Amino acid sequence: MYNPVKLCTNASSPWHFHRARNHREAHPLAMQPTDTKNPDYFHKVVDCQWGCPAHTDVPGYIRLIAQGRYTDAYMLNRQANVFPGILGRVCDRPCEPACRRGRVEEKPVAICRLKRVAADLRDDVAALLPKAPAQKNGKRVALVGAGPASLTVANDLLPLGYEVVIFEALDVPGGLMRSNIPSFRLPAEVLDEEIGMIIDMGADLRLGTPVESMKQLLAAGYDAIFVGSGAPKGKNLRLPGRDEASANIHIGIQWLESVAFGHIGKIGEKVLIIGVGNTAMDCCRTSLRLGAKSVKVMARKPRQFFKASPWELEDAEEETVEIVVNHAPKAFVTTGGRLSGMLFEKMAYEFDARGRITSEKVIGEELFPCDDVVLAIGQENAFPWIERDLGIEFDKWEVPVVDAGTYQGTRPGVFFGGDSAFGPKNIIWAVEHGHQAAISIHRYCQGEDIASRPPYGMNLTTSKMGMHEWAFSNAYDAAERRLMPHVKLKERFQKLDLEVELGFTEEQFAREVERCLNCDNQTVFTDKLCIECDACVDICPTRCLTITSNGPEEELRQRLSAPAANLDQALFVSGPLPQTGRVMVKDEDLCLHCSLCAERCPTGAWDMQKFTLKVPYAQDEPARALPRTRTGT
Amino acid sequence: MSYIAKPKVAHPGLPRNELGLSLRDYEGGMSTLCAGCGHDSITAALVQAAFELSIPPHRMAKLSGIGCSSKTPAYFASASHGFNSVHGRMASVATGANAANRELTYIGVSGDGDTLSIGLGQFCHAIRRNLDMLYVIENNGVYGLTKGQFSASADVGSKAKKGEVNQQPPIDPCMLALSIGCTFVARSFSGDKEHLVPLLKAGIRHRGFAMIDVISPCVTFNDHEGSTKSYDFTRKHRQAAIYADYVPPAQEIRSGQAAGSVQSVTLHDGSRVLLRKVGADYDATDRMAAFGYLSQRQAAGEIVTGLLFIDEGKPDMHEVQATPDQPLNEVPYARLNPGQKALDAIQSRFR
Numbered sequence: 001m002y003n004p005v006k007l008c009t010n011a012s013s014p015w016h017f018h019r020a021r022n023h024r025e026a027h028p029l030a031m032q033p034t035d036t037k038n039p040d041y042f043h044k045v046v047d048c049q050w051g052c053p054a055h056t057d058v059p060g061y062i063r064l065i066a067q068g069r070y071t072d073a074y075m076l077n078r079q080a081n082v083f084p085g086i087l088g089r090v091c092d093r094p095c096e097p098a099c100r101r102g103r104v105e106e107k108p109v110a111i112c113r114l115k116r117v118a119a120d121l122r123d124d125v126a127a128l129l130p131k132a133p134a135q136k137n138g139k140r141v142a143l144v145g146a147g148p149a150s151l152t153v154a155n156d157l158l159p160l161g162y163e164v165v166i167f168e169a170l171d172v173p174g175g176l177m178r179s180n181i182p183s184f185r186l187p188a189e190v191l192d193e194e195i196g197m198i199i200d201m202g203a204d205l206r207l208g209t210p211v212e213s214m215k216q217l218l219a220a221g222y223d224a225i226f227v228g229s230g231a232p233k234g235k236n237l238r239l240p241g242r243d244e245a246s247a248n249i250h251i252g253i254q255w256l257e258s259v260a261f262g263h264i265g266k267i268g269e270k271v272l273i274i275g276v277g278n279t280a281m282d283c284c285r286t287s288l289r290l291g292a293k294s295v296k297v298m299a300r301k302p303r304q305f306f307k308a309s310p311w312e313l314e315d316a317e318e319e320t321v322e323i324v325v326n327h328a329p330k331a332f333v334t335t336g337g338r339l340s341g342m343l344f345e346k347m348a349y350e351f352d353a354r355g356r357i358t359s360e361k362v363i364g365e366e367l368f369p370c371d372d373v374v375l376a377i378g379q380e381n382a383f384p385w386i387e388r389d390l391g392i393e394f395d396k397w398e399v400p401v402v403d404a405g406t407y408q409g410t411r412p413g414v415f416f417g418g419d420s421a422f423g424p425k426n427i428i429w430a431v432e433h434g435h436q437a438a439i440s441i442h443r444y445c446q447g448e449d450i451a452s453r454p455p456y457g458m459n460l461t462t463s464k465m466g467m468h469e470w471a472f473s474n475a476y477d478a479a480e481r482r483l484m485p486h487v488k489l490k491e492r493f494q495k496l497d498l499e500v501e502l503g504f505t506e507e508q509f510a511r512e513v514e515r516c517l518n519c520d521n522q523t524v525f526t527d528k529l530c531i532e533c534d535a536c537v538d539i540c541p542t543r544c545l546t547i548t549s550n551g552p553e554e555e556l557r558q559r560l561s562a563p564a565a566n567l568d569q570a571l572f573v574s575g576p577l578p579q580t581g582r583v584m585v586k587d588e589d590l591c592l593h594c595s596l597c598a599e600r601c602p603t604g605a606w607d608m609q610k611f612t613l614k615v616p617y618a619q620d621e622p623a624r625a626l627p628r629t630r631t632g633t
Numbered sequence: 634m635s636y637i638a639k640p641k642v643a644h645p646g647l648p649r650n651e652l653g654l655s656l657r658d659y660e661g662g663m664s665t666l667c668a669g670c671g672h673d674s675i676t677a678a679l680v681q682a683a684f685e686l687s688i689p690p691h692r693m694a695k696l697s698g699i700g701c702s703s704k705t706p707a708y709f710a711s712a713s714h715g716f717n718s719v720h721g722r723m724a725s726v727a728t729g730a731n732a733a734n735r736e737l738t739y740i741g742v743s744g745d746g747d748t749l750s751i752g753l754g755q756f757c758h759a760i761r762r763n764l765d766m767l768y769v770i771e772n773n774g775v776y777g778l779t780k781g782q783f784s785a786s787a788d789v790g791s792k793a794k795k796g797e798v799n800q801q802p803p804i805d806p807c808m809l810a811l812s813i814g815c816t817f818v819a820r821s822f823s824g825d826k827e828h829l830v831p832l833l834k835a836g837i838r839h840r841g842f843a844m845i846d847v848i849s850p851c852v853t854f855n856d857h858e859g860s861t862k863s864y865d866f867t868r869k870h871r872q873a874a875i876y877a878d879y880v881p882p883a884q885e886i887r888s889g890q891a892a893g894s895v896q897s898v899t900l901h902d903g904s905r906v907l908l909r910k911v912g913a914d915y916d917a918t919d920r921m922a923a924f925g926y927l928s929q930r931q932a933a934g935e936i937v938t939g940l941l942f943i944d945e946g947k948p949d950m951h952e953v954q955a956t957p958d959q960p961l962n963e964v965p966y967a968r969l970n971p972g973q974k975a976l977d978a979i980q981s982r983f984r
Contacts, residue, residue: 104642105642468636468637469636474637475637475638475640476637476640476641476642478640478641478642531669531852531856531864531865532824532864532868533669533670533671533674533823533824533850533852533864534673534674534677534823534824534826535668535669535670535673535674537677538673538674538676538677539639539673541639541640541641541642541643542642542643542644543644543647562644562646562647563646565646579864579865579868580868590642590644590645592640592642594637594639594640595637596637596639599668600668600669600673601668601669602667602668602669602670602852602856603669
């Protein structure tokens with residue numbers, strides 16, 4: 001590995017010993033100058049925004065919170081993710097594992113809960129919301145299911161003058177956000193308000209109206225149909241004793257739904273949860289609120305293989321849920337025709353160097369007494385209502401064949417999104433599917449090619465405000481991640497819908513926002529201005545920069561100021577520098593965006609520039625008046 | 634200068650030296666020099682050299698006089714001793730400090746004004762005494778702190794920022810040092826750390842006076858067209874004549890290192906300097922040859938860089954003066970100050 005002591009004394013290295021004075025002789029496999037005109041390059045530097053399926057401008061809204069502009073922060077969020085209040089509580093937060101701060105120190109910025117800050121503290125946004133025009137464009141679109149995917153489609157199409165009809169089987173909208181996420185995590189008022197913002201634009205929401213036949217829906221003459229009906233079928237576990245004990249064996253998502261709508265109000269004292277996903281975590285915590293005294297989550301494999309997010313596991317364990325690993329279910333045990341326990345095989349695993357399981361064996365059996373079992377081992381799409389002779393194809397797992405770019409099924413004009421498209425994902429993915437499907441539907445209804453997608457764009461503007469002043473807080477704040485305050489353990493089980501998380505206090509979020517590294521303030525380099533004085537290389541606190549002769553990426557990564565070992569993070573390579581023909585190389589991995597390189601640059605070759613990603617939405621394409629093109633028969 | 638402090642966050646892959654310290658432990662305060670100043674690069678090179686030699690920071694003493702260059706000791710090794718002296722008097726202060734405590738590593742940082750004008754006498758006499766120290770001249774050819782007048786190292790014909798042309802001949806610190814018996818004479822360039830860091834390491838380990846003249850462009854007053862000390866001019870006219878590689882005492886010389894026309898000079902502590910010549914048949918232990926070569930290349934308009942001359946055999950100040958081995962602060966007080974009676978006895982000898 002890299003060692004500067006060796007680098008300078010190791011005169012035998014050909015690079016040092018026979019160093020060509022003329023660096024212009026480029027290696028044949030040397031890296032090409034980085035194309036920073038492609039929006040993807042700088043977008044990828046903003047790890048959170050790149051990690052977010054809907055490309056939420058995270059650093060942008062965090063800065064707005066820092067300025068006390070909560071309403072603006074909320075609206076910036078809403079543009080991308082539609083449900084900031086909901087997602088600020090229950091998002092799967094792919095942004096946080098991606099956050100640069102998590103590489104610089106241990107913990108990422110609490111991005112998700114800052115979103116909630118904006119939602120909690122905003123003013124009335126009614127005047128800022130998009131509005132449907134009085135003059136409709138004459139197109140009618142049917143949305144099946146009132147979950148996040150369908151609602152996003154409605155949100156995007158209503159302002160364009162579409163007539164939107166939403167069919168929902170339940171008596172309330174929200175889909176799995178309503179029926180499967182317990183109210184102690186997501187209060188009903190938050191759901192009602194954000195769903196209301198969309199419905200109130202003028203969607204025709206038909207509750208308690210399950211779509212029972214796609215054929216009939218097609219016949220109703222809609223211009224396009226969007227299927228956002230989720231993956232509503234919980235997986236069963238066929239083991240001996242299953243039928244005999246069925247009164248006390250519950251399918252996770254259906255059980256959560258029954259709890260949400262008040263059909264189930266209690267559970268036995270000893271509960272076993274089978275499964276280690278986020279649904280399992282909701283099931284175990286809900287059990288505690290329905291009277292369970294001892295709840296165990298039973299896992300077949302060790303903890304590193306769990307699907308649940310680490311924070312959901314932590315929250316469950318905080319509530320005294322016990323997580324038992326390496327136990328594979330074998331049989332349900334009944335006594336007098338009633339469930340009395342469950343038999344498990346104790347497993348032992350061997351791993352390879354990369355941590356993958358190479359072999360497993362059963363080393364014994366163990367009986368866990370219990371009163372109830374909740375199965376949370378996954379869910380599936382289910383389309384009993386789509387006739388198979390309509391040109392809508394399904395694969396061998398009964399999942400519809402959907403184009404990953406257009407979200408259109410095999411029948412033109414029928415689109416899929418959310419869990420119903422590619423199986424269970426999460427809310428933020430459903431939102432992104434909705435945005436993309438809305439673009440497709442709009443293009444489809446306007447008679448344009450849906451495969452040709454509107455391009456992503458970007459804008460770069462300098463952040464320089466003065467000699468050493470930048471339009472963002474560039475000083476590094478060493479503060480550690482703030483801890484979310486919770487309702488006391490004693491109090492929280494008294495009411496099912498008592499929200500556990502209290503939200504950040506003002507002092508907490510004022511500190512947390514400063515932890516953001518402002519990665520969207522990009523380091524932009526102009527090679528022809530560089531005089532190779534090394535000032536930027538010397539000042540960089542994390543040794544990201546190197547001026548050196550170009551070479552193949554693999555070799556170049558080894559001889560930078562600090563080893564560039566994180567292959568997920570790009571190297572920026574400039575064109576040849578004017579004086580020596582060497583190149584400026586930047587390892588994006590640990591850049592703090594502290595702006596010191598730009599401050600120490602005498603010629604302005606480095607500049608900090610605010611990057612704004614232009615995400616295309618359906619609204620960006622003006623609607624044209626066209627004759628109706630019916631999808632149905 | 635910059636307003637924010639350099640963040641304390643370090644690259645997790647940052648290597649540690651024999652003392653378990655990282656490069657960042659050898660850093661100092663935030664530089665207040667102009668952005669792009671060559672001096673800051675030299676500072677960074679000193680940080681790297683001290684880190685790589687695993688010098689305990691508290692066993693190092695940084696000394697300087699007055700000028701932009703003389704501000705730089707504040708920007709490295711915060712945990713070291715430091716003395717910012719009167720203009721041009723750094724060499725004398727270093728002499729006193731070294732006389733009192735010979736066990737510290739002395740690093741003097743000066744500029745072309747501080748050394749070649751006001752401090753020229755001090756500089757020469759420290760060389761004559763072969764004071765054991767590293768003396769770095771951050772040479773930019775102008776008085777940067779007083780708005781860019783020509784200094785004593787400005788070349789004839791060099792243009793100032795406003796257009797005046799220098800008429801007076803320069804003092805070349807390398808030629809001067811060679812002529813008065815300096816035992817380690819080198820020249821380098823702030824824009825080439827691969828070249829500079831090994832020289833700094835060898836200079837620190839050299840027992841005696843190690844003078845390194847580092848061309849260090851002044852971005853504000855002397856980096857324009859017509860300047861002979863700009864980044865561009867130095868890169869174009871530089872003749873890297875002799876490469877020096879520093880090999881620590883315990884490390885073996887690799888076969889590749891000793892090949893061809895490589896000259897190995899063993900330093901006092903057992904470390905070695907390997908000198909590789911480019912082109913000319915050059916002997917870095919031959920003072921007359923070095924002087925001749927330098928004069929010749931200078932006439933040809935080249936800036937010769939490298940370890941130009943080294944003589945490890947000459948006694949340093951302490952040997953010549955036969956001073957005690959112990960630093961004065963370790964000598965028991967009774968011995969250090971034998972009292973009135975002993976003074977009376979000495980004085981009585983002169984009556």
